[in-house]
Amino acid sequence: MSIKLVFLFILLSSSVLGNGDGNSGKYPIVVSTWPFVDAVRAAWRVADGGFSAVDAVVEGCSTCEELRCDGTVGPGGSPDENGETTIDALIMNGATMEVGAVAAMRFVKDGIRAARLVMQHTEHTLLAGEKASAFAIAMGLPGPANLSSAESMDKWTKWRENGCQPNFWKNVVPVDGCGPYQPKCNMGPSEGECPASNLMGVTESGSSYVGLHSHDTISMAVIDKMGHVAVGTSTNGATFKIPGR
Numbered sequence: 505m506s507i508k509l510v511f512l513f514i515l516l517s518s519s520v521l522g523n524g525d526g527n528s529g530k531y532p533i534v535v536s537t538w539p540f541v542d543a544v545r546a547a548w549r550v551a552d553g554g555f556s557a558v559d560a561v562v563e564g565c566s567t568c569e570e571l572r573c574d575g576t577v578g579p580g581g582s583p584d585e586n587g588e589t590t591i592d593a594l595i596m597n598g599a600t601m602e603v604g605a606v607a608a609m610r611f612v613k614d615g616i617r618a619a620r621l622v623m624q625h626t627e628h629t630l631l632a633g634e635k636a637s638a639f640a641i642a643m644g645l646p647g648p649a650n651l652s653s654a655e656s657m658d659k660w661t662k663w664r665e666n667g668c669q670p671n672f673w674k675n676v677v678p679v680d681g682c683g684p685y686q687p688k689c690n691m692g693p694s695e696g697e698c699p700a701s702n703l704m705g706v707t708e709s710g711s712s713y714v715g716l717h718s719h720d721t722i723s724m725a726v727i728d729k730m731g732h733v734a735v736g737t738s739t740n741g742a743t744f745k746i747p748g749r
């Protein structure tokens with residue numbers, strides 16, 4: 505997710521530099537991951553109306569949050585191990601180099617708007633968890649709300665019935681059941697170390713295949729009529745993630 509975002513940022517930054525300050529009718533430009541056409545259209549309308557790249561990114565990513573694009577953006581998707589949906593989002597303003605983000609935000613569905621509030625109203629970059637929720641609600645976003653859906657609860661129930669497989673644990677016991685989990689062996693210096701065979705097992709299970717179905721989520725980049733760049737992303741994260749991820 506973040507690599508994609510940095511790539512888009514560099515790509516668009518260099519195209520702006522190459523073009524100088526003047527707008528020769530090339531802008532606005534809106535780019536998004538995946539065919540999230542409605543999100544791109546929403547961002548385009550804002551940018552084409554003369555509003556800032558930041559406004560356009562917020563509108564575009566918000567549209568995906570409302571539409572629950574692919575089930576990977578906004579509420580109602582990607583339950584964690586407890587069955588709860590949480591939200592991550594980030595926005596960068598290329599004109600000012602400001603960044604705002606929220607991570608593992610509970611009970612508030614408006615990820616990208618919360619990220620913008622962090623950027624615009626704090627000296628921080630990232631707020632996390634329940635404190636991010638409290639901030640977002642205090643700043644006027646709706647909540648607290650239940651971010652689960654019938655679909656996410658159903659997915660989660662089936663996963664529980666399947667012994668909580670697959671999951672994101674490694675080097676723990678039990679290997680093929682639900683938690684609570686414990687370290688398979690003590691890894692601290694005073695407690696002795698894992699046998700080499702265990703560590704090799706970690707390496708193998710950690711190298712996952714990267715392809716069309718191994719990633720998702722909206723990332724969006726906009727150049728507004730002024731030639732300013734903004735980028736953003738919003739997601740409900742990995743399905744069956746360990747809470748807090």
Ligand SMILES: *[C@@H]1O[C@H](CO)[C@@H](O)[C@H](O)[C@H]1NC(C)=O
Nearest residue numbers: 650651652653654655656657
């Ligand atoms: C949240 O919504 C889901 C899906 O509608 C429901 O199953 C669950 O019980 C709700 N949780 C709470 C705490 O209301």
